[in-house]
Amino acid sequence: MTVGKRYITQVGLFLSAVLLLVVQQAVAQLPDWSKLFEDNKAAVVSITTEGTEVVRGGWSPFEGFSFGGNSPFGDNDPFSFFFGDGAPQKEQERIVRGAGSGFIIDKKGYVITNAHVIGDADKITVHLADRRELKAELIGMDEKTDVAVLKIAGDKLPVVKIADVSKLKVGQWVMAVGSPFGLDYTATQGIISSLGRNLPNDNFTPFIQTDAAVNPGNSGGPLFNTDGEVIGINSQIYTSTGSYAGVSFAIPIDLAMHIVEQIREDGKVSRGWLGVQIQEVTATLAETFDLDKPMGALVASIVEDSPADKSDLKVGDVILKFNGQEVISSSQLPILVSRVKGNEEVKVEILRNGKRETIKVMIEALDDEGRKTAASKSADSNILGVAVEETKND
The missing domain is CATH 2.40.10.10 (Trypsin-like serine proteases)
Incomplete structure (x- = not known):
C-alpha cells in the first residue's frame, strides 16, 4: 500500500469515527419515552360512550312485510310513482357509539376528558390499562373549553x-x-x-x-x-x-x-363578562399610540349596560393590563376576563391619550345567552379549505 493510499484510508477512518460520534451524540439527545410511558400508562384510560339520537327516515308501503321494508321490485318499484322515495318521513331512534381517551387526576376516581367525547351519551365506560371496565358518572362538562369531568369507583387507582x-x-x-x-x-x-x-x-x-x-x-x-x-x-x-x-x-x-x-365545587363553570369589542394593536397602531411594540387590546366598541359601560372604560382605550396580567395580544383578554368570577372588581391598566391610567371595573358573570368579550375575527377563518376538527373517534 502506497503512502497516499494509506493516508486516504486513515483520513476516511477518522472522518467515519467523527461522523459516528456526532450521530451518537445526536441520538443521545433524543428523549427515551419508554420508562415515562410505563410509569404513566396505568393512569391513562380509554373511554367508550353509547347514546341514542332521533333520525327521520322514509316510510315504505312494504313496512312490516318479510322484505324488511324494502320493495320486492328493487330499483324499478312502480309504487315509487305514487309514494315517492321518502314520503312521509317518520322519526326513528338509533344507537350512537363513540370513543376517546382520558386520564385519572386523583385517587377518588376523577377523570378528565374532552366534552365532545362525552356529548349526550347515556352510557359512559372507562377502560383501564389492567383491563378493568368501570361505569363512569358524568360530574359535569364545559363545552366552551371542551373539558368534561367523570368519576369512577375503583381501588388502587393510579393518577397522573x-x-x-x-x-x-x-x-x-x-x-x-x-x-x-x-x-x-x-x-x-x-x-x-x-x-x-x-x-x-x-x-x-x-x-x-x-x-x-x-x-x-x-x-x-x-x-x-x-x-x-x-x-x-x-x-x-x-x-x-x-x-x-x-x-x-x-x-x-x-x-x-x-x-x-x-x-367539582359548584357543578358548573362561572366566567366573567366585560362587554367590549376589541381589535389587535398592529405595528401601525402601536406607532400611533407611541408604544414601543405592538401590545394590548384596543377597545373598538362597548356593549350598552355592560360592566365596561358602567365603568370609566372608553372606546379608543388600549387595555395593557387586566387584573395584574399583562395583555400581550388582544386574544389574551377574553381568556383573562373569563377566569374572573362574576361580581368581582378588577384593576385595568389602559393607555389613553398617550398616558397610562388604572381604572376599576366590576366584572359580571357571563350569562347563558353568550354575552362575552370577543376579539374581532376575519370572516374567512377557514383558510384554503383547511379546518380545525375535534379528534373524537365516532
Missing part, C-alpha cells in the same frame, strides 16, 4: 402528575398518549410548536400547538412533558382530511384544572 405550564417553552419535547382509531395506549412524540394559540370561534382557550401525531380517538388523552407530567389535554387537529396533518392542539392543563375545580 400535573405540570406547571408557566415553564413551558417552544421546542420542548412532548408525548401524546391515547387511543387513535381505537388503538389503545398509543404513544407519539413531538415538540411544542407554539404556545397561546387561538383558534377560530374559540375565545377561551390558549391552546398548546404541537406536532405530535394526534388522530380521531386521541381526544381527551394527556400530553406529557419529559418529566412525566401532564401539560395538556389533546383536543383538536388542523386538517383537510380528517386525520393528522402535522398540527395538533392541546388544552393547557392549568386551564383544565381550573374548570375541573369549579365543576
Whole structure:
C-alpha cells in the first residue's frame, strides 16, 4: 500500500469515527419515552360512550312485510310513482357509539376528558390499562373549553402528575398518549410548536400547538412533558382530511384544572363578562399610540349596560393590563376576563391619550345567552379549505 493510499484510508477512518460520534451524540439527545410511558400508562384510560339520537327516515308501503321494508321490485318499484322515495318521513331512534381517551387526576376516581367525547351519551365506560371496565358518572362538562369531568369507583387507582405550564417553552419535547382509531395506549412524540394559540370561534382557550401525531380517538388523552407530567389535554387537529396533518392542539392543563375545580365545587363553570369589542394593536397602531411594540387590546366598541359601560372604560382605550396580567395580544383578554368570577372588581391598566391610567371595573358573570368579550375575527377563518376538527373517534 502506497503512502497516499494509506493516508486516504486513515483520513476516511477518522472522518467515519467523527461522523459516528456526532450521530451518537445526536441520538443521545433524543428523549427515551419508554420508562415515562410505563410509569404513566396505568393512569391513562380509554373511554367508550353509547347514546341514542332521533333520525327521520322514509316510510315504505312494504313496512312490516318479510322484505324488511324494502320493495320486492328493487330499483324499478312502480309504487315509487305514487309514494315517492321518502314520503312521509317518520322519526326513528338509533344507537350512537363513540370513543376517546382520558386520564385519572386523583385517587377518588376523577377523570378528565374532552366534552365532545362525552356529548349526550347515556352510557359512559372507562377502560383501564389492567383491563378493568368501570361505569363512569358524568360530574359535569364545559363545552366552551371542551373539558368534561367523570368519576369512577375503583381501588388502587393510579393518577397522573400535573405540570406547571408557566415553564413551558417552544421546542420542548412532548408525548401524546391515547387511543387513535381505537388503538389503545398509543404513544407519539413531538415538540411544542407554539404556545397561546387561538383558534377560530374559540375565545377561551390558549391552546398548546404541537406536532405530535394526534388522530380521531386521541381526544381527551394527556400530553406529557419529559418529566412525566401532564401539560395538556389533546383536543383538536388542523386538517383537510380528517386525520393528522402535522398540527395538533392541546388544552393547557392549568386551564383544565381550573374548570375541573369549579365543576367539582359548584357543578358548573362561572366566567366573567366585560362587554367590549376589541381589535389587535398592529405595528401601525402601536406607532400611533407611541408604544414601543405592538401590545394590548384596543377597545373598538362597548356593549350598552355592560360592566365596561358602567365603568370609566372608553372606546379608543388600549387595555395593557387586566387584573395584574399583562395583555400581550388582544386574544389574551377574553381568556383573562373569563377566569374572573362574576361580581368581582378588577384593576385595568389602559393607555389613553398617550398616558397610562388604572381604572376599576366590576366584572359580571357571563350569562347563558353568550354575552362575552370577543376579539374581532376575519370572516374567512377557514383558510384554503383547511379546518380545525375535534379528534373524537365516532
